[in-house]
Amino acid sequence: MYEKINEQFASDNYSQICPEVLKKIIELNNDNALAYGNDYYTKYAADKLRELFETDCEIFFVFTGTAANSLSLAALCSSYHSIICTDVAHIETDECGAPEFFSNGSKLLLAEEKNGKLTPEDIIHLATKRTDIHYPKPKVISITQSTELGTVYTIEELKQIQKVAKEYNLYIQMDGARFANAVASLKCKPADITWKVGVDVLCFSGTKNGMAMGEVIVFFNKELAQDFDYRCKQAGQLASKMKFISAQWLGLLENDxxxxxxxxxxxxxxxxxxxxxxxxxxxxxxxxxxxxxxxxxxxxxxxxxxxxxxxxxxxxxxxxxxxxxxxxxxxxxxxxxxxxxxxxxxx
Missing domain, CATH: 3.90.1150.10 (Aspartate Aminotransferase, domain 1)
Structure with a gap:
């Protein structure tokens, strides 16, 4: 017998695949397709995501949020760099050291969360705490939108973080495990809280929004995506039947x-x-x-x-x-x- 449970609220990961997504998987299953993301559907899904964000950007599909965060941070860091985040950030509390592992040892610098958020003051403190060669050099600000505590960074708050990032030459990575919920909450366009406020790379989750599995990594700073396809392959994130990830995104993107x-x-x-x-x-x-x-x-x-x-x-x-x-x-x-x-x- 299969174990069945009543509807629960521990996580949105408990939810089923939404019908439109499942229908798209079944529809695309009628066709053969090129492997490893070279198929038409994956390219079409990437183009639809570029339309959604209203800009040219590099798109990569992976299986999990942990892979998306860890690989994107590794692309932004060298082993002697550090990543500024809150003490409740998913990359700190729930990814088993994967960000450090995939970046060959980049250190996480933790700020005490303020309703789940990083503040400009905390970023400045950690970015300037030490500047000697004996300390890992700050390189990335990692923010979660919406946050691990269910709060949402406003556009103005993101602009203030962008200002600090520019002043201290820091990249901005956004963990968007619930990015769709943040956009819906702010009633804005996805571009308004990403590249327009300085976000270099976004990890956009589909798993928590009706997909079976699958995340998309969006590089708005395209230079940072150099050789990223090799990172995905090395980390076991290059799906041979990629169309079954990208098909789900087509289902989610249709009709908003x-x-x-x-x-x-x-x-x-x-x-x-x-x-x-x-x-x-x-x-x-x-x-x-x-x-x-x-x-x-x-x-x-x-x-x-x-x-x-x-x-x-x-x-x-x-x-x-x-x-x-x-x-x-x-x-x-x-x-x-x-x-x-x-x-x-x-x-």
């Missing part, structure tokens, strides 16, 4: 499905926030600006919630509860979670 999916996920997060905001003993920890809601609650309530078969993650491993909403989250299931939280809080 990527934005519709992200908007629904964001709306469900806001709905959940509204429904639990007046429950005693429950505190919302961070501003809800995308598709994640973090709560503080007594340990007994959280444990009883698990006993009722709810699956959720702690606050970056430090307690509390994180609830993430997906492209296909049902309002009915959110209401069931709210009902249990109310009952447990009043018991």
């Amino acid at each position: 499905l990527w934005r519709k999916n992200a908007t629904h996920a964001n709306n469900m997060a806001k709905y959940f926030e509204e429904q639990i905001s007046d429950i005693k003993n429950i505190k919302i920890k961070f501003p809800v600006e995308s598709n994640s809601v973090f709560i503080e609650a007594p340990a007994q309530i959280l444990e009883q919630l698990k006993q009722r078969d709810w699956i959720f993650y702690g606050f970056i491993g430090l307690g509390g509860g994180r609830f993430v909403f997906a492209w296909n989250t049902s309002k009915k299931r959110v209401d069931e979670l709210v009902k249990d939280l109310k009952e447990l809080s009043n018991s």
Whole structure:
């Protein structure tokens, strides 16, 4: 028997493939195609992404977000360089040292997060903390959009980071695991929060937005993409049947499905926030600006919630509860979670 679980909110990775994406995979399965990304569909998907970002850029398709982050950072760094990020950045807490491994040892310089964000002041502090040859030279600012805590960098905040990056000759890499949710939240164009505010490379996730797997690495600074195809091959990220990754992107890009999916996920997060905001003993920890809601609650309530078969993650491993909403989250299931939280809080 296959194990089946009810709809859960531990992660948007729990969600199914959205029908339009699955349909596109099946459609393209009727054709043979050249291998290793030399097929028409992969080239067409790359062109559609260039249209989306309104600029010429280099596009690479890979399997996972960890590979996207690690390989893109390796392209920006040498082994004696360092990468400035927050202490809750995915590249610091959840990628098993892959960014350091693939860059042959580039060091992560950590700033204490401010609602999940890097501030210009923290970047300046870390970029100027030491300038002697005995210390790894700062080279990259890595920001997550939307952040690991569900907050979103505004366009103005990104412009301030761009200003610091220019002053200190730093590249900007954007971990866009939930980039679609950030765009939907800001109601802007993808270009507005990427190359127009100085982002050199974006890792844009499809997995969390209705795809089975697959991320795209977008080099707006095309010079940085030199020989990047070799990095992908060496790291086992060059798919032989690449069209089944790129086909999914075609499904997401048609009719702005990527934005519709992200908007629904964001709306469900806001709905959940509204429904639990007046429950005693429950505190919302961070501003809800995308598709994640973090709560503080007594340990007994959280444990009883698990006993009722709810699956959720702690606050970056430090307690509390994180609830993430997906492209296909049902309002009915959110209401069931709210009902249990109310009952447990009043018991």
